[in-house]
Amino acid sequence: PAKAPDEIRKYLHCGAMNFCAESGIDLGQSGVLKDVGNVTPISHPRDVVAPIEDLIDKGARVIALGGDHSLSYGTIKAHSKSFPQLTVLHFDAHPDLHDDFEGNKFSHACPFARVMEEGLAARLIQVGIRTLTPHQNEQAEKFGVEIIQMKDWSPSIKLNIDGPVFMSFDIDVLDPAYAPGISHHEPGGMTTRDAIDFINNQHMNLIGADIMEYNPDRDINGVTGMVCSKLLKEIGAKMLP
Numbered sequence: 001p002a003k004a005p006d007e008i009r010k011y012l013h014c015g016a017m018n019f020c021a022e023s024g025i026d027l028g029q030s031g032v033l034k035d036v037g038n039v040t041p042i043s044h045p046r047d048v049v050a051p052i053e054d055l056i057d058k059g060a061r062v063i064a065l066g067g068d069h070s071l072s073y074g075t076i077k078a079h080s081k082s083f084p085q086l087t088v089l090h091f092d093a094h095p096d097l098h099d100d101f102e103g104n105k106f107s108h109a110c111p112f113a114r115v116m117e118e119g120l121a122a123r124l125i126q127v128g129i130r131t132l133t134p135h136q137n138e139q140a141e142k143f144g145v146e147i148i149q150m151k152d153w154s155p156s157i158k159l160n161i162d163g164p165v166f167m168s169f170d171i172d173v174l175d176p177a178y179a180p181g182i183s184h185h186e187p188g189g190m191t192t193r194d195a196i197d198f199i200n201n202q203h204m205n206l207i208g209a210d211i212m213e214y215n216p217d218r219d220i221n222g223v224t225g226m227v228c229s230k231l232l233k234e235i236g237a238k239m240l241p
Helices: 004-012 045-057 069-082 111-117 134-143 192-200 223-239
Strands: 062-065 087-091 123-129 146-149 164-170 205-212
Touching (some): 045 069, 069 164
Parallel strands (some): 062 205, 164 205
């Protein structure tokens, strides 16, 4: 997944697509979309906090490209400083609520446990979950997490969200048929169309986002890379005031 940001950029600029979102917003207009490069080196999810805080302080709305989902602890922490009543809208096949995973409390399986422990979000809504274990269910109850499992999901669901929203989009919320380039294949997920329509049909003040867990080494013919670049455009357009 560390290879993902540069790959997403490649597909965004490959010439096979333009910069217009389905809403008609053109992210290719001067001054709308700016690439500020990669944060390196990263040895801990906290390493992304200061660079993102700096961008927010300058008035930017940030879309961070991962990387595995451990980084979302840092992306959310950076936004929580400026948006104290933050709602996190999390798309994923996995809840990522483990208290500890293989001896690491900051692994890709734990970020939302840390987010809720530290009070970085006032509300956490998870969509598309289909791997809920007893331990993670206990964690969800402990932290008051609102989970819409994939078995209960419907495209007609309307979320009632007031205040600022940060979206964390793990690409494996999609069925592997639509996004094969992921580290942990979990069949039974959303289609690309499902995800785009669901995002565009929600009324929310989207102030930041991340797109995580694209693994180019497992991709097939660039399918997932193109999906990520498409989602970047749709999420970016949704973030514009």
